[in-house]
Amino acid sequence: MRFKQLGFIAALSLSALAEPGMAQTADPLPSWNDGANKTAIINFVEKVTKEGGSGYVAPPERIATFDNDGTLWAEQPLYFQLIFALDQIREQAPQHPEWSTTEPFKSVLAGDSKAVMASGKEGLMKIMAASHAGMTADEFAASVRKWLSESKHPTVERPYNQVVYQPMLELLDYLRANGFKTFIVSGGGIDFMRVFAEETYGIPPEQVVGSTLDAKFEMRDGVPTIVKTGDLMLNDDKAGKPVGIYRHIGRRPILAGGNSDGDLQMLEYTTIARDAEDTTPRFGLLVHHTDAKREWAYDKDSHIGKLEQGLVEAEQRNWTVVDMQVDWKTIYPPQ
Structure with a gap:
């Protein structure tokens, strides 16, 4: 009887460990070093997902947008x-x-x-x-x-869609596991990114927003066909990013991540309250390229991914600035 009781208690313990709340004890961001920035991300996610809490945000409003070049994958030596x-x-x-x-x-x-x-x-x-x-x-x-x-990257010597940031892949997974919808909002071409976004990031093509060339519909030999033209419809950079979010998503994000001054307006649109009654928790994140040994170190003097005004606003608006050298245990996924 005693052994049966012990077995029953053990079964209850294993059952408790399988509960969703207990599963959260595993580190959701294993490639991030412990520190203020990792803690800030986790605290934000826990705050907006805690039902009954003052910062709770319903799942349909949990929109997260990310730049691609320099934020989700590298952007040197050229886009x-x-x-x-x-x-x-x-x-x-x-x-x-x-x-x-x-x-x-x-x-x-x-x-x-x-x-x-x-x-x-x-x-x-x-x-x-x-x-x-x-x-x-x-x-x-x-x-x-x-x-x-x-094709392979000239210095990293990987296919370009493998020159992605492992810590950011973990962040995307963590957000989705907590009811967020993740979007790419990038100056890159929407048609270009939609080819690989789902396989690379887990972001389906309908959740990709980017610079857009016009297209037209034709019937070719009885087959409905879309043909690309050279006319620019949307330059999804700087002020174009909030416009792209408005047109394609229709909801204002509560989290936005970027790495350059080209992402400034998207972070402002995401984090600045509409009015005094807007108390929704919001999170701005900038990836700062500080790791010359494992990646590249650049910001205000760079011809690509220039980051100057963003660092000034980050301090004023309490955005999280990720120091790649300090905050990330690793840069790229294992090959």
Whole structure:
């Protein structure tokens, strides 16, 4: 009888450990070092998910938005989508002999990245239009998948969709496990990111917001077809990010993460209360690239991912600034 009683007590103990509340005792962010920033994230999530608590937020309102370049995956030495576009230009060059004497294509073919960047927004838009437009949506997606499967980052030597941040993958999983809907809101192209976002981040294509080229519908041999054009509909950067959130999501986020001044307006839109009656808890997060040994160290003087005004506002608005060197145990997932 005594053994039966002990067995019954043991069974009850195991059952208790299986309860959802007990499962929360495991570290939800194992690649994050213990410290103020990790604690702030966990405290925020616990606050907004505690039913009956003063900061409780109903699941439909638990919207989290994240920039992609420099926040979820790396962005050096160039934005990965730009590298893709340059590769596409080089691949298509035999069909365009005029490019050998026409800028910015001449600089692309010469491998002069400084001259390409010096061509400014107008030159980059010509590159993006030439490499992205005039093909069907399916053809474009296939070209992105092919490039991701065949190309590797020049220094990290991994496929580009593996040059992602393990701590941020854990954060995305942690938020979703607590009833959040996670969105990408990035200056990168929406059609480009939708190809890999679900497999890489667990974010489905309908939850990707990005810069958008126009498209048109055609019937081709009786098949309904979407064809990409070169007309820019939305530049989802800086002030365009809140507009993109408004158009695509329709709810104001309660958490936003970025890494540059291009994300400033998204964090302001997320964290600044509408009025005195708006007491919803809100969280702003900036990834600060401080780790020159394991990744790159850059901020205000960078040609990519410039972070200057964001650091000033972070201090004023109590945003969490993640120090990659201090806060992250590891940078990339295991290969």
